[in-house]
Amino acid sequence: MLKKLVVSAIVATFSLPALAGDASPESAKAIAMPFLKQLVAENQKAVAEGGPESAIKVCKEIAPKMAGDISRKQGLKLSRVSLKVRNPLLGTPDAWEQKVLKEFEVRASQGEKPETIEFSEVVQEPAGKYFRFMKAIALQPGCVSCHGSSEQIPENVKARLAEEYPFDRATGYAPGQIRGAVSVKQPM
Numbered sequence: 001m002l003k004k005l006v007v008s009a010i011v012a013t014f015s016l017p018a019l020a021g022d023a024s025p026e027s028a029k030a031i032a033m034p035f036l037k038q039l040v041a042e043n044q045k046a047v048a049e050g051g052p053e054s055a056i057k058v059c060k061e062i063a064p065k066m067a068g069d070i071s072r073k074q075g076l077k078l079s080r081v082s083l084k085v086r087n088p089l090l091g092t093p094d095a096w097e098q099k100v101l102k103e104f105e106v107r108a109s110q111g112e113k114p115e116t117i118e119f120s121e122v123v124q125e126p127a128g129k130y131f132r133f134m135k136a137i138a139l140q141p142g143c144v145s146c147h148g149s150s151e152q153i154p155e156n157v158k159a160r161l162a163e164e165y166p167f168d169r170a171t172g173y174a175p176g177q178i179r180g181a182v183s184v185k186q187p188m
């Protein structure tokens, strides 16, 4: 119950103007950027307050809840996707997202800073026309306790992860690498 309250309080502080009908890189960014910033801040706060194990809830509960609430309220789909997912249910990229994530890797290998890498496109699909936007998520030093190398992940966190995500592929990352992307898909 308390956990629920904490999550809704965090989500409640995160309000955005409705952007219906306004599909552009700027509007997508206006949704994706605060979401990302808030996540990193929540992560730092949770790690500082209760150590890495208590920060699991940020990636596991707060992030999907925020993404779901924003999606419903804005009439679009906001999600976090990756080529190496921990949670295949929420994080598996569709074909367009896979292509863009692969291009992000190429751009990073050519020297672009992951923090600045993004891409948008208008895509025609059988269900209609969509404005699509993706922004790379760079791994921060604070993320390695759950997404880093085996030596960087504390034993208690490793045990929780093994129990909850037996098919986890989201480890072995170093700070500065692309962990995945925030994806916005908005009907036009």
Ligand code: HEC
Binding pocket: 039, 040, 043, 052, 053, 054, 055, 056, 057, 059, 060, 061, 064, 080, 081, 082, 084, 085, 086, 087, 088, 090, 091, 137, 138, 139, 140, 142, 143, 144, 145, 146, 147, 170, 179, 180, 181
């Ligand atoms: C305390 C552990 C922990 C920390 C620290 C952590 N994560 Fe996660 N991360 C998780 C868990 C657990 C999931 C799976 C969430 C779910 O069930 O949807 C996850 C999932 C993700 C996903 C969604 C894609 C996927 O693999 O399922 C992204 C993106 C992500 N984390 C990025 C980050 C970034 C960036 C940081 C640092 C700012 C970070 N994480 C810090 C535990 C953590």
